[in-house]
Structures are given as structure tokens and as C-alpha cells.
Amino acid sequence: MEISYASSSHRYLPTMSASSSSSLGSSMPNRPVKTIPLQHPNTTSSSSTPLPQAMFWRWTAKIKRTTPSQWIDTFLPCYRWIRTYKWREYLQPDLMAGLTVGIMLVPQAMSYAKLAGLHPIYGLYTGFIPIFVYAIFGSSRQLAIGPVALVSLLVSNVLGGMDLSDELYTELAILLAFMVGIMECIMAFLRLGWLIRFISHSVISGFTTASAIVIALSQAKYFLGYDVVRSSKIVPLIKSIISGAHKFSWPPFVMGSCILAILLVMKHLGKSRKQFRFLRPAGPLTAVVLGTVFVKIFHPSSISLVGDIPQGLPSFSIPKKFEYAKSLIPTAMLITGVAILESVGIAKALAAKNGYELDSSQELFGLGLANILGSFFSAYPSTGSFSRSAVNNDSGAKTGLAGIVAGTIMGCSLLFLTPLFEYIPQCGLAAIVISAVMGLVDYHEAIFLWHVDKKDFVLWIITSTTTLFLGIEIGVLVGVGVSLAFVIHESANPHIAVLGRLPGTTVYRNIQQYPEAYTYNGIVIVRVDAPIYFANISFIKDRLREYEADVDKSARHGPEVERIHFLILEMSPITYIDSSAVQALKDLHQEYKSRDIEICIANPNQDVLLTLTKAGIVELIGKEWYFVRVHDAVQVCLQHVQSLNQTPKNPDSFAEDKQSFFQRLSKQREEDLSIAELESGTPTPSLLVSLYLQNGLNPAVRRDNVKIQFRSLSAHQTYRCTISCKTVTPAAVVAPSDSTVVEFDAVDCA
Known part of the structure; x- marks a missing residue:
């Protein structure tokens, strides 16, 4: 069945085609019509092919239409930039960006592994294999993936409260990477990335701000020289810091503070001045080198060190302890959501900045595959990093080759440099973490929301407060729940x-x-x-x-x-x-x-x-x-x-005939001239008659055939108004006065 639309002067009239059994629109005027199918183009009728079979045929048709080159482009995004790679133009910036990010990644990876409660070597493993996998299957050309602070804190928060041995703790962290990768691939296959849109920017900002504060406090133990309880809540952390104050040690505090100050100065100079741009990525490496040199020279006994780090590349092993998988599903879902938000958000921004399209589904698939294959080589969950991605883009990265170079730097470090990492001070790695998360404290966003949208400000406060005092998991759930409640309220109470x-x-x-x-x-x-x-x-x-x-x-x-x-x-x-x-x-x-x-x-x-x-x-x-x-x-x-009132006072009715129009016009009172008064401030004759012609005259009169001429007859603002058109040629003398009545001498000469 089909339906047609015939456009008349004022109707929106549906008419059915001849094949229709309906009688709707049988009296429609004979004019050209646009015919469209009654069935929505994206649906199938009940009498047509059943939905599963229709989906199968659509997939079959799509497969037949797709060329081998298109299939390669779809599943191997790296083929796109390899095929069109401009060696002279892209090679040098890719090499420099990869080298810069690799140098930045090595100390950060060890720092984030410590934040996750793991040995630093697992941070290096997480920054190795996943980078290569993402460079091949990921759709972003500037995104730098690997271990990040938020995901590391989530891993520590969940596994730290389970009273596990070090070996089991590590195996469950690797299992989490596998589960997160599976969830990301499922979301990519089902194209469920749109679900992330329901998490507002206010929730993300409030969550990251609170998480940054918790992360910084959790690193205080390396500055203070004594253990602090492992928690994602601010109150237990502060209580633990205060209760252990008598164990305070000056050497790690002074050394950590000096390294942190160096990092912050280098970051500030790198951001504010172009000639010092190289200082920003060099900060973590500088901190590690300075700390290591100090330890090698002075051998301070009160400063804890990283210790022995195994040398060599990670070996292949399948994740174990799947009996714990059921209890880890909520945590894996939470990490998946945070990882996607952090990664896809920065990837979309970089894609728009560099002028290419980002495939969100392919992005999820690339991240998922990186986590799955990374778990086979002892990696814990990884995702895109804000700081390293920004450095990668600022360093001129053009393609995924920059990621391959960064992964190569990590591989060389595992092969040749791990003996040197033994003397890195723990407070130096803690300073790197604190320096990185300080940029996540987004109080400017709270000020902005206060001035722009109080509702989003309340959402920011709720999310950050619950994250600080009730924990990261509850903070995320409350923030998302309140955000969805606002969406539902807006939808259920439309404007x-x-x-x-x-x-x-x-x-x-x-x-x-x-x-x-x-x-x-x-x-x-x-x-x-x-x-x-x-x-x-x-x-x-x-x-x-x-x-x-x-x-x-x-x-x-x-x-x-x-x-x-x-x-x-x-x-x-x-x-x-x-x-x-x-x-x-x-x-x-x-x-x-x-x-x-x-x-x-x-x-x-x-x-x-x-x-x-x-x-x-x-x-x-x-x-x-x-x-x-x-x-x-x-x-x-x-x-x-x-028809309900024989003496209407409406000046805009199109149904009046010309005689009644001019009769009413001659008796119009000033209090009814609000149209002219609103337009010009005074009911001038030209504007008045013009408005009446536009809005009150019979629509059978073509407006472009109407001519209005005014001629001053005296010094008392008396005008001769001549209105001429095909059907009427009246003459009117319009004489405004100070009284409440404006008189017209109108003659209908039809």
C-alpha cells in the first residue's frame, strides 16, 4: 500500500494510491503528487520476508557488494595508511612522535603498575604487546594506548580488597584484561558504543576529578615513608595518613617533592612555550634518571627502590583462574566503560583535529583485541591515555607507525634496560603518577557549569562527592544513575x-x-x-x-x-x-x-x-x-x-470581503492598532495600510500587483492614499489625530 501527499494552498492532504483499498483522499484535486511507500523504508511488512531471514539476505547482499580491498580496509585499518603512506612527509614525524611517547611510556608504565598494586614489570608488559595490536586494528592514528591511572586505580581498588596472594592478584589482573577485551569486542560487534552517550560530560568530569584526588592520596605512602591503607575512599586514606604521622621520614618526602617540582615545571614550560615543547614528554624520563643517579651516588637507606625487574620479553600464556570470572564481571564492566570513555573521547577529538573519520565500532574492536592478545602476554587492562595521546599528536604523529615505534622502544627497554630500573626510587614513580593526575582535577569545569547550567553542576557535585566518600564503583553508578534520571525526566516532561x-x-x-x-x-x-x-x-x-x-x-x-x-x-x-x-x-x-x-x-x-x-x-x-x-x-x-459572532473585531481574517474590510478600516480605533504600534511605535498610515494589505486583504489579490502611493495634502499630516490592484482600486484619505479615533474615508471601486 502507498500513500501520496498533494500540496494545496493550506492543506496537508494524504491520498491513497490506486492500488490501495482505502477510500481516503478520493476527492483530492488533480495535481502532481509525490508518491512514497507507506511502509517505513527501514522496516519490513508483516507479509514480507521474516525479520531474521531478511537480515540474513541483507548481510548476504552486503557481502556480495563488498570488494576484497574494502574488507581489508574494514578489518585492518592500518592497510589504509600503509597503502597511501607518504614516506618523505610522514616518516620523520612518526619516528619522532614514537620515540617521544616511548620515552614517556617506560617510567609511566612502571608507575601505573605500582598504582594497580602490581610489580612494575607488568606495567612494561602492558605497554608492549597492546600497542602493536592497536596500531594494526585501531582506527585512530594518534591515540597512544597502554596503562593509565584510572584503570590502574580500579584494578587496585577491586583486587586489593579480596585478600589475595601476590601470584593470584597478578593472575586476576591479567584475567580482567581478557574479560575487558571480550566485552569491548562484543560491544563493537553489536555496535553498542552509543550506550556511552548516556554518560554526560558532567559525570565524567566529576568522576575523574574525584579519582585524581584519591590517586594522589594513595601515592602519599611513597612520599611519607610509611604504609597507607589501600582504599578508593578519601576518609580511610586521610585517617591512615594521620594515624601514621609518627612514622614520617624526611628523605623520601624531600626527594619526592623535588622530583614532583621538576615534573611540574617541565610540564608547564612545555605547555606554555613552543621552544620548550620537548620538556613535556621528557619530564618522566628526567625524573627517573635524576632519582636513579641520586640513589647510585648517595645510597640512601631510608628511600625504598623498585628492586629487581626481570629482563626479557613476556612469554605467551593463557589467562588462568576463570573460576573467579563471575565475581569479576561487574568490575570488568566498569573498567570497560571507563576505558571506552577515556579512549574514544580523545580519539574522536584527535580525528576531528587531523581531518579524518573515526569508526567507533572499529575503535572498540581494536581496543578489545589489544586487551585480549595483551592478556596472553601478561598485560593488565589498557586503554588510550590522555597525556600520551596529546604528546603523540603534538609531536607530529601522522599514522599508526608512531605507535609501532613506541612499542619498539618498550621492547628494547625490556630486553636491555631493565637492570638499570632496579635503582629507581619509589617516590620518583609516585611523583610521576601525581604529576599525571593533577591535570585531571577539573575544577574549572565546575565553575563553568555553575554559571551555565545548575543542573549539570549538581550532577558534577553528586558524582565527585559520592566517588570521594563512597568509592569509585558507587560514584560511577550514582553519577550514571542520576544522569539517566535527568534524561528520563526531560523526556517524560517535554517542553x-x-x-x-x-x-x-x-x-x-x-x-x-x-x-x-x-x-x-x-x-x-x-x-x-x-x-x-x-x-x-x-x-x-x-x-x-x-x-x-x-x-x-x-x-x-x-x-x-x-x-x-x-x-x-x-x-x-x-x-x-x-x-x-x-x-x-x-x-x-x-x-x-x-x-x-x-x-x-x-x-x-x-x-x-x-x-x-x-x-x-x-x-x-x-x-x-x-x-x-x-x-x-x-x-x-x-x-x-x-460564524459565532456577526461583528468580529479581528483585523487579520482572510475571509472578509473587500467592502467589509474598508468599512471596518474606517472605524478602526487606536487601541486596536497594536500591530502597527509594536512595529514602529506610532500608527503611521503607510505602515498601517501596508500591514492590512499583507494580512487582511483577500488572498485572491496577488500581493506583487498591489501598489501603495502616499501624497501629503497639507501640513497637518493628512495623506492621500491610493491602493491599486487588479480587483480593487480604492482611494482613502488617512488623517491621524490626537484622539483615540483614526478616521478613513474609503471608497470601494471594485
Whole structure:
């Protein structure tokens, strides 16, 4: 079955094709029409191929259309940049970026492994294999993946509270990487990346700010020289720090503070001045080198060191302890969400900055495969790093070759440099972590939200507070829950506006936003700025009843009637309407019909009109009450309302004949000239007559054939007004005075 739309001067009239069994639109005028299928193009009819079989045939057709080169591009994004690689232009910046990120990654990887409660060697393993895998299967050309602070803290928070041996702790951290990778691949296959959109930026900012504070406090033990309880809550951390104050040691505090100061100065200079840009990525390496040299020279006994680190590349081994997988699912889901937010967010920003498209599904697949294969080589969960990705981009990275170079630097470090890492002070690694997370404390965002959107500010406060005091997992869940609650509330309570006509135009706008817009007695025009479905239809019906009761109080133009006779629904913002809304619309029509109130539909889009047609709403309301524009609906409604009063005072009715138009014009009072007064401040004759011609004259008169000429007759602002057109040539002498009456001497010369 097909439906056609014929556009008339003021109707939105659906007509059925000849093949249709419906009688709708049989009396339509004979004019060219645009025919569209009644069935939505993205759905299948009940009489066509069943859905699973239809999906199979669509996949089959897609496979047949896809060339081998396209398949390679889809599953191996690296093939795209390898095929078009500009060796002279790209090679040097890729090598420099990879070298810079690799130098930055080595000390950071060890620091984040310590944050995760693991031996530093597992941080190096996490920064090795996953980088190569992502460079091949990832879609971002500047994203630098590996161990990051937030994920490391999540691993430490969950596994640290399970009373595990060191060996079991490490095996479960590796198992988490495997589970996170599986979840990311499933999300990529099912294209579920859109779920992340429900987590607002306020939640992310509040969560990262609170997490940064917790991370910094958790590293205090390496500065203070004594153990601090492992916790993701701020209160136990502060209590532990205070209770152990008598064990305070000056050497690690002084050394850690000096290294932290060096890192912050180098980071600031690298950001603020271009000539010192190289200092930013060199900061962690400088801190490690200075700390190691100090330890080698002075041999301080009170400063704890990293200790022995195994030399060589990681060996292949399948993750173990799958019996713990069930209990780790919530943690794996949380890490997956945080990893995707951190990685995809920075990847999209870098892709837009460098002018290429990012495939979110391929991005999830690349991250998932990097974690799965990384877990076979003793890596714990990894994701994209904000700091290293920014350095990679600033260093000029053009393709994934930069990631391969960074991974090679890590491999060389594992092969040849691990004996030197034995003398790295723990407080130096802690300083690297604190320096990295200080940039995550986003108090500027809180100030911005306070000035811009109080609701988002409250969301930021709730998320950060619950994360600080109740833990990271609860903080994320509460933040996401409140964010979804706000979304549901906005969806269930959509914005609804009563529309009025702007003076001198046929444009209708929200009367609260445009106080000068005027309404009509007996007619209420309503616009719902959201899809209509089961969750918000009750709210919409309640608001319509309120408008019905209150609209007469604000109406300032039109025939004086005692109650509402027409409800015009402006439906252009409504993109979807479900079965519950359709049924509610039927009930509303019956309720209004019993009180002699007609419902008019103005400007519904194609999908909504198809739904209304299939549900029988078009026939129920009547095709004569469907319109292309709100103004067309208003004009028709005014024609009906005017029959209730034989002496209308509305100046804008299109249905008046020319004789009554000029008769009324000659008796018009100044208090009814608000249109002209609002436009110019004074009811000048030229503006007055022009407005009446635009809005009041019979539409059969072509506006481009109307000529208005004014000639001054005296010094008392008396004008001769000549109006000429094809059907009428009246002459009028317009004489404004100080009294409340503006007199016209009008002669109809039809």
C-alpha cells in the first residue's frame, strides 16, 4: 500500500494510491503528487520476508557488494595508511612522535603498575604487546594506548580488597584484561558504543576529578615513608595518613617533592612555550634518571627502590583462574566503560583535529583485541591515555607507525634496560603518577557549569562527592544513575509551548519567548518539542487541559467567544509517535469532540503522518483538518469561529470581503492598532495600510500587483492614499489625530 501527499494552498492532504483499498483522499484535486511507500523504508511488512531471514539476505547482499580491498580496509585499518603512506612527509614525524611517547611510556608504565598494586614489570608488559595490536586494528592514528591511572586505580581498588596472594592478584589482573577485551569486542560487534552517550560530560568530569584526588592520596605512602591503607575512599586514606604521622621520614618526602617540582615545571614550560615543547614528554624520563643517579651516588637507606625487574620479553600464556570470572564481571564492566570513555573521547577529538573519520565500532574492536592478545602476554587492562595521546599528536604523529615505534622502544627497554630500573626510587614513580593526575582535577569545569547550567553542576557535585566518600564503583553508578534520571525526566516532561502570531507576519512563535505575539480567542496553538511516546503522553495531555482552561485569559485578538473551539497541534518537532500516544490522541479527540472542540494537525513529518494514517487517526479527525502550515490552520479556524459572532473585531481574517474590510478600516480605533504600534511605535498610515494589505486583504489579490502611493495634502499630516490592484482600486484619505479615533474615508471601486 502507498500513500501520496498533494500540496494545496493550506492543506496537508494524504491520498491513497490506486492500488490501495482505502477510500481516503478520493476527492483530492488533480495535481502532481509525490508518491512514497507507506511502509517505513527501514522496516519490513508483516507479509514480507521474516525479520531474521531478511537480515540474513541483507548481510548476504552486503557481502556480495563488498570488494576484497574494502574488507581489508574494514578489518585492518592500518592497510589504509600503509597503502597511501607518504614516506618523505610522514616518516620523520612518526619516528619522532614514537620515540617521544616511548620515552614517556617506560617510567609511566612502571608507575601505573605500582598504582594497580602490581610489580612494575607488568606495567612494561602492558605497554608492549597492546600497542602493536592497536596500531594494526585501531582506527585512530594518534591515540597512544597502554596503562593509565584510572584503570590502574580500579584494578587496585577491586583486587586489593579480596585478600589475595601476590601470584593470584597478578593472575586476576591479567584475567580482567581478557574479560575487558571480550566485552569491548562484543560491544563493537553489536555496535553498542552509543550506550556511552548516556554518560554526560558532567559525570565524567566529576568522576575523574574525584579519582585524581584519591590517586594522589594513595601515592602519599611513597612520599611519607610509611604504609597507607589501600582504599578508593578519601576518609580511610586521610585517617591512615594521620594515624601514621609518627612514622614520617624526611628523605623520601624531600626527594619526592623535588622530583614532583621538576615534573611540574617541565610540564608547564612545555605547555606554555613552543621552544620548550620537548620538556613535556621528557619530564618522566628526567625524573627517573635524576632519582636513579641520586640513589647510585648517595645510597640512601631510608628511600625504598623498585628492586629487581626481570629482563626479557613476556612469554605467551593463557589467562588462568576463570573460576573467579563471575565475581569479576561487574568490575570488568566498569573498567570497560571507563576505558571506552577515556579512549574514544580523545580519539574522536584527535580525528576531528587531523581531518579524518573515526569508526567507533572499529575503535572498540581494536581496543578489545589489544586487551585480549595483551592478556596472553601478561598485560593488565589498557586503554588510550590522555597525556600520551596529546604528546603523540603534538609531536607530529601522522599514522599508526608512531605507535609501532613506541612499542619498539618498550621492547628494547625490556630486553636491555631493565637492570638499570632496579635503582629507581619509589617516590620518583609516585611523583610521576601525581604529576599525571593533577591535570585531571577539573575544577574549572565546575565553575563553568555553575554559571551555565545548575543542573549539570549538581550532577558534577553528586558524582565527585559520592566517588570521594563512597568509592569509585558507587560514584560511577550514582553519577550514571542520576544522569539517566535527568534524561528520563526531560523526556517524560517535554517542553510544550503555546504559540502566537508575530505582528505583521504569518510566523507563529512561543508567546513566552515573544510577548508581542498575539493569540486568538477560541483557538489554542500548541507545539510539543519532543517525540511523543508512552512516558510523556500523560504529561502532554495534562498540559493541554491546562492550556485549554487558561488560554482565553491571554488571547488578545479574534472574535470574542466564550470558550475554546479549536486546538491546533504544531507537529514539526515531533519525530516519532508510538502506539500509546496514538491511543491517547484518539481518546483526546473523543473527549474534545464531546465538547465541540476540533483538533487540527499542522505540519507533521512523513513518519508521523504514516503512523497516524495506519492508526486511523487521519480518518478519525478528518483530512480537512490537516495543514501544511500553522497559519493555514489558523485561517480556516478563524473562518469557523467568526460564524459565532456577526461583528468580529479581528483585523487579520482572510475571509472578509473587500467592502467589509474598508468599512471596518474606517472605524478602526487606536487601541486596536497594536500591530502597527509594536512595529514602529506610532500608527503611521503607510505602515498601517501596508500591514492590512499583507494580512487582511483577500488572498485572491496577488500581493506583487498591489501598489501603495502616499501624497501629503497639507501640513497637518493628512495623506492621500491610493491602493491599486487588479480587483480593487480604492482611494482613502488617512488623517491621524490626537484622539483615540483614526478616521478613513474609503471608497470601494471594485
